[in-house]
Amino acid sequence: MPDALITVRGLKVALPDMTRKPLFGRAPMAEILKGLDFELPKNSITGIVGESGSGKSTLGRALVRLIEPSAGSVTFDGRDITHLSDAELKPLRRDLQMIFQDPMSSLNPRRTIGSIIAAPLKQNGMGDNLRERVAEALRRVGLPVNFAMRYRHELSGGQRQRVGIARALALSPKFVLADEIVSGLDVSTQAQVLTLLERLAGEMGLTVAFISHDLSVIRRLCRQVIVMRQGEIVEAGPTDELFGDPKQAYTRELIAAIPLPEIDPDWLRAKPLAAAN
Numbered sequence: 414m415p416d417a418l419i420t421v422r423g424l425k426v427a428l429p430d431m432t433r434k435p436l437f438g439r440a441p442m443a444e445i446l447k448g449l450d451f452e453l454p455k456n457s458i459t460g461i462v463g464e465s466g467s468g469k470s471t472l473g474r475a476l477v478r479l480i481e482p483s484a485g486s487v488t489f490d491g492r493d494i495t496h497l498s499d500a501e502l503k504p505l506r507r508d509l510q511m512i513f514q515d516p517m518s519s520l521n522p523r524r525t526i527g528s529i530i531a532a533p534l535k536q537n538g539m540g541d542n543l544r545e546r547v548a549e550a551l552r553r554v555g556l557p558v559n560f561a562m563r564y565r566h567e568l569s570g571g572q573r574q575r576v577g578i579a580r581a582l583a584l585s586p587k588f589v590l591a592d593e594i595v596s597g598l599d600v601s602t603q604a605q606v607l608t609l610l611e612r613l614a615g616e617m618g619l620t621v622a623f624i625s626h627d628l629s630v631i632r633r634l635c636r637q638v639i640v641m642r643q644g645e646i647v648e649a650g651p652t653d654e655l656f657g658d659p660k661q662a663y664t665r666e667l668i669a670a671i672p673l674p675e676i677d678p679d680w681l682r683a684k685p686l687a688a689a690n
């Protein structure tokens with residue numbers, strides 16, 4: 414097994430079930446994740462796939478410790494982070510970054526793109542040479558440096574998602590959670606954003622958890638795949654094996670039901686960069 418950046422053992426997450434909250438008193442807890450075991454190997458992209466409500470986003474949030482697991486453990490780079498306090502997590506935040514699904518809602522409309530990218534740098538003690546660091550972050554994602562002066566509404570959807578990537582990668586993290594980052598973008602823009610993520614992940618040696626409902630994208634982009642259903646892992650393994658010889662009926666059904674690709678077919682046919690090297 415390749416060296417793991419993140420190791421998950423017996424991971425459970427329980428959240429208050431608001432649909433069953435009594436008029437008075439607390440809502441009962443609902444178990445969303447029911448004991449997951451897996452590893453995320455260093456310097457690789459792992460796809461997390463499953464039907465809506467299967468727990469993908471909850472898992473992602475537990476990996477970056479935005480929610481605290483109710484049982485089991487999450488080990489990041491050799492350190493057990495399962496129950497660290499906010500203060501203990503603070504120095505690790507830089508290494509655990511996220512790219513959000515909808516940059517429209519995650520980019521503050523009243524701040525310039527430059528100040529949005531600068532904010533986490535300042536919070537993480539990287540406030541020196543700020544102008545140069547922001548320029549470098551923009552260049553890295555293929556945006557002109559003068560975009561630092563612009564505002565969210567002046568950018569296209571693809572440009573906004575590039576800013577989301579620039580912001581997450583400005584801190585040179587070790588781990589990036591990418592949760593449905595291209596849904597909502599048009600077909601050719603999706604391919605451009607994924608090509609960029611793939612290239613930067615390779616260049617920067619990132620470990621990425623890539624959540625998507627689109628199996629054709631996962632197959633093309635990810636080295637290994639985790640298939641989830643109802644808060645459990647149905648099947649996990651190297652992408653080639655999982656698609657070539659799925660062991661579980663549910664995985665076979667998912668693969669058989671892959672709809673026509675929602676993405677640029679040229680991108681799907683292109684060789685993954687990792688394999689091309």
Ligand SMILES: Nc1ncnc2c1ncn2[C@@H]1O[C@H](COP(=O)(O)OP(=O)(O)OP(=O)(O)O)[C@@H](O)[C@H]1O
Binds near residue numbers: 431443465468469
């Ligand atoms: N804060 C919460 N409190 C209670 N239940 C929640 C909470 N967040 C999510 N859930 C429930 O947990 C289950 C898993 O949700 P989650 O968003 O992780 O799934 P998902 O696979 O990411 O779905 P989608 O693909 O639709 O985003 C769902 O049944 C959802 O209703």
